Amino acid sequence: MTLPSEALIRASMTAARGMADRNTPLIFNEWYVAAFGAELDRDLLKRRILGRNLVMFRTRAGIPVALDDRCAHRSFPLSAGRLDGDTLVCGYHGFRYDAQGDCIEVPSQTRCPPGIGVRKFATAERGPLVWIWMGDARRADEARIPHQPWLSSSDWARSQGYFALAASYVTLHENLMDLTHLSFLHAGSFGTADYARAPYEAKLEEGHFTLTRRVVPTRLPPVWAQPTGILGEQAARITTSEFLSPGLHQVSAKFYDQSLPADRRHEFQIRTAHIPTPESQASTHYFIVHGRDFALEQDEVTRFMHEQLFEAFQEDVVGLTALERVLAEAGPDAYEISVASDGPAVAMRRYLKQRSDAEHAAGRGVRPEGAAG
Ligand code: FES
Numbered sequence: 001m002t003l004p005s006e007a008l009i010r011a012s013m014t015a016a017r018g019m020a021d022r023n024t025p026l027i028f029n030e031w032y033v034a035a036f037g038a039e040l041d042r043d044l045l046k047r048r049i050l051g052r053n054l055v056m057f058r059t060r061a062g063i064p065v066a067l068d069d070r071c072a073h074r075s076f077p078l079s080a081g082r083l084d085g086d087t088l089v090c091g092y093h094g095f096r097y098d099a100q101g102d103c104i105e106v107p108s109q110t111r112c113p114p115g116i117g118v119r120k121f122a123t124a125e126r127g128p129l130v131w132i133w134m135g136d137a138r139r140a141d142e143a144r145i146p147h148q149p150w151l152s153s154s155d156w157a158r159s160q161g162y163f164a165l166a167a168s169y170v171t172l173h174e175n176l177m178d179l180t181h182l183s184f185l186h187a188g189s190f191g192t193a194d195y196a197r198a199p200y201e202a203k204l205e206e207g208h209f210t211l212t213r214r215v216v217p218t219r220l221p222p223v224w225a226q227p228t229g230i231l232g233e234q235a236a237r238i239t240t241s242e243f244l245s246p247g248l249h250q251v252s253a254k255f256y257d258q259s260l261p262a263d264r265r266h267e268f269q270i271r272t273a274h275i276p277t278p279e280s281q282a283s284t285h286y287f288i289v290h291g292r293d294f295a296l297e298q299d300e301v302t303r304f305m306h307e308q309l310f311e312a313f314q315e316d317v318v319g320l321t322a323l324e325r326v327l328a329e330a331g332p333d334a335y336e337i338s339v340a341s342d343g344p345a346v347a348m349r350r351y352l353k354q355r356s357d358a359e360h361a362a363g364r365g366v367r368p369e370g371a372a373g
């Protein structure tokens, strides 16, 4: 039996203290995706984000609104009330709120006392996504929303999906930053045996971590071999995994037939926006948008790729849920050993920890629950 030396265990535990994990307080001053735009309409949508219950809807003009899901009167969930025009009427005693979260009517009296309201959160719709800012309202700068034109460009065909993940968003980010698991966790779907050993390049910048892995030559799994027609052992598969913010990770891949001369190769591109929004420290809304720049008009290709890919993403969900349970039950003497290929993920987790520490040392920057803002 080989167990790590005391010195290695101590070093691992010291390193872990500088990395975000499932116990690290969540980061509030950041844009996260609250919903797909397609989820929001004139029905009330209840959703918990960063440990806070929200009610969301669209105004008659189509503007997304997100309010605290707790009536200022006696805490009835506003999501159990009803929309009346652009106002939200509480289902308990009928207090009426406008789309700013301000109370404009108290049915039991002729005049609504001033200064009653619930917090409204800043939202911004970009392509298929509705982003939300849960932190200090004064810092909600839309210019900080990661800009990804392909998410709404007609040069890309897209499909989207969602998983309710019973695991921390930190482990999801780490999973996405680590391409070595494809050969194992995804052995039956889009992983190939040569993937884990393929050469890679990492680029680590403040808040932006990139890992590129070149698997050349290889055989493409059916999800890409079939729609691209690159069926043999001479395919090139070059994948870049990119942490763009605590709320967005993007994987881009290109494929070509490397047996063809360079000037006759057609490059096929795919992209996947992996979008983790913490529901709580131990659960995550996992939104996904997948796109391709070929066979744009072919709905059967969209269906085929969607089915195959979401089967693979389901493998991550199952794996991370199992991992979360192990960590939840692990004792204080548990430790994890990192290896060289974990470098980008470790850097990313150190960044998340620093963001969390900075925010929570300074006070969370969030107004007290229920305060208007
Ligand atoms: S709890 Fe909402 S009106 Fe009383």
Ligand SMILES: [Fe+2]
Pocket: 175, 181, 182, 185, 186, 316
């Ligand atoms: Fe995976």
